Amino acid sequence: MAHAYTDDPSMTWIPVHKTRKPCPICGHPDFCSVNARWVLCTRVQSHRPTANGGWLHDRPDSTEPLPAPLSGTAPLAPLAQRDRVYRLLWQVLPLSSAHQRYLTERGIESVAPYRTNPDGDRAAIARAVARVEDVSGVPGFHLSHGFMVWGGRPGILIPVRDVEGRIQAVQVRADGAVAKDDRYRWVTSAHQGGASPGTPVHVLNTHYPHQRVWLTEGVLKATYAGQLLHEPWIAVAGISNVAPAFETLKQLEARTVVVAFDMDGGTNDMVRLGTQRLVAQLLHYGYRVVQATWPVVHKGIDDCLMARVRPQLRNIPSPSALIFPTH
Numbered sequence: 001m002a003h004a005y006t007d008d009p010s011m012t013w014i015p016v017h018k019t020r021k022p023c024p025i026c027g028h029p030d031f032c033s034v035n036a037r038w039v040l041c042t043r044v045q046s047h048r049p050t051a052n053g054g055w056l057h058d059r060p061d062s063t064e065p066l067p068a069p070l071s072g073t074a075p076l077a078p079l080a081q082r083d084r085v086y087r088l089l090w091q092v093l094p095l096s097s098a099h100q101r102y103l104t105e106r107g108i109e110s111v112a113p114y115r116t117n118p119d120g121d122r123a124a125i126a127r128a129v130a131r132v133e134d135v136s137g138v139p140g141f142h143l144s145h146g147f148m149v150w151g152g153r154p155g156i157l158i159p160v161r162d163v164e165g166r167i168q169a170v171q172v173r174a175d176g177a178v179a180k181d182d183r184y185r186w187v188t189s190a191h192q193g194g195a196s197p198g199t200p201v202h203v204l205n206t207h208y209p210h211q212r213v214w215l216t217e218g219v220l221k222a223t224y225a226g227q228l229l230h231e232p233w234i235a236v237a238g239i240s241n242v243a244p245a246f247e248t249l250k251q252l253e254a255r256t257v258v259v260a261f262d263m264d265g266g267t268n269d270m271v272r273l274g275t276q277r278l279v280a281q282l283l284h285y286g287y288r289v290v291q292a293t294w295p296v297v298h299k300g301i302d303d304c305l306m307a308r309v310r311p312q313l314r315n316i317p318s319p320s321a322l323i324f325p326t327h
């Protein structure tokens, strides 16, 4: 076990991406670790395999001192690679009946796109994927004590797809007693020195004409709404995180954008200011803007549609024309 060597502080494992040098054994820039004496290589075998994957090698350059570890995050893998890795991960992970039930009760017609992030051994999951695909720079995969693991809280894994349906990132809806505004999280490796997914948008219904596109916050909300309103939808991660939507609007060649954010702008400054800023930007870029509103008793567009209430659509020539109902 490699852990036996970590008692001596000079034997602390440093991920190679934090040393400015590739792994001295395999030459790759990530997922291997070094300490003063050893290299834990995740790619090249030795006669000293470790319990959780990887092999110990004598450090060939052990006369050189180790550099002080760099801080910060690793580069994000290209989209095509992330998509391949996440699709493979999806083959490995189950969807629990409790999560199926939650999604069905929420009105999601197809539960097939979702997975369960389990409690327990994440090293086995990482190994199953990394055997086939290169997981370097794919958010969610990171080294823990020198061993590769798949991270994220236990909960429902939600794929976040681009205009072509590729999985560009993964969110988790955390199980258990989590504060409401903390329930949805990006699966990231940024806190472990790995890659961050950024805040990409989720795009759906792109097989419908693109002239008009709906914009809201939250993947599941957009998914439910998109089942009833057959137009393309873009879900941003938050009202203060709308920048990634602009690239997608350009890709879709949209002309009109329907903004359909939660009806708490009358009481929530952040929503009101965020919506005003977003609309000012949309107008600046030449989009026609339409605001969707509904009675505030139905908070989100999904609640509104679930109650069979038709949202009202209003043309917005300037941000001052936005309305934020309080009842």
Ligand SMILES: [Zn+2]
Pocket (backbone or CB within 6 Å): 023, 024, 025, 026, 027, 028, 032, 040, 041, 042, 043, 044
């Ligand atoms: Zn290596």
